[in-house]
Amino acid sequence: MQIYDHDSPEAITFKNSSIELDNWIEHLNYIEKEIANLLNLGRAELSKVFDSPAILDKLVREKETNAKIIDAFLKYKEGLPKAAECEDVDCDMFYITEHERFRKTYLEYLKKYREVKEEYFNALSK
Numbered sequence: 001m002q003i004y005d006h007d008s009p010e011a012i013t014f015k016n017s018s019i020e021l022d023n024w025i026e027h028l029n030y031i032e033k034e035i036a037n038l039l040n041l042g043r044a045e046l047s048k049v050f051d052s053p054a055i056l057d058k059l060v061r062e063k064e065t066n067a068k069i070i071d072a073f074l075k076y077k078e079g080l081p082k083a084a085e086c087e088d089v090d091c092d093m094f095y096i097t098e099h100e101r102f103r104k105t106y107l108e109y110l111k112k113y114r115e116v117k118e119e120y121f122n123a124l125s126k
Helices: 009-043 053-085 089-124
Strands: none
16 A cells, blocks of 8 residues: 555545554464464473463463454454545544554553563573
8 A cells, every 4th residue: 555645644544554454463463373383382392391381371362362353453454444435523533543442452462462472481491
């Protein structure tokens, strides 16, 4: 999606939101693969060293949470083109507020996931 000089401020906002959302979804999909790899590693080769099933359970919950967030973001992405059709400020503000809510969800999830991942690696290094 390209931004042009003749795009309206609303169109630019819509395009930027779409690009940002695509990046979030791509990152969440990567996290999905990363969690699967960490679980496989923790359950297989490192099972002798890694004696913390509670941490593996946390990773399983993070995997489930991640999948739910991806689903929510994909549904949001489906409805995002409606933002480009807004004809009044209230409609624009709805989509801006909605996008900020998704940004907050994304950032909060990253923080929580990083804490679990750090706990995982700290357990491995003991």
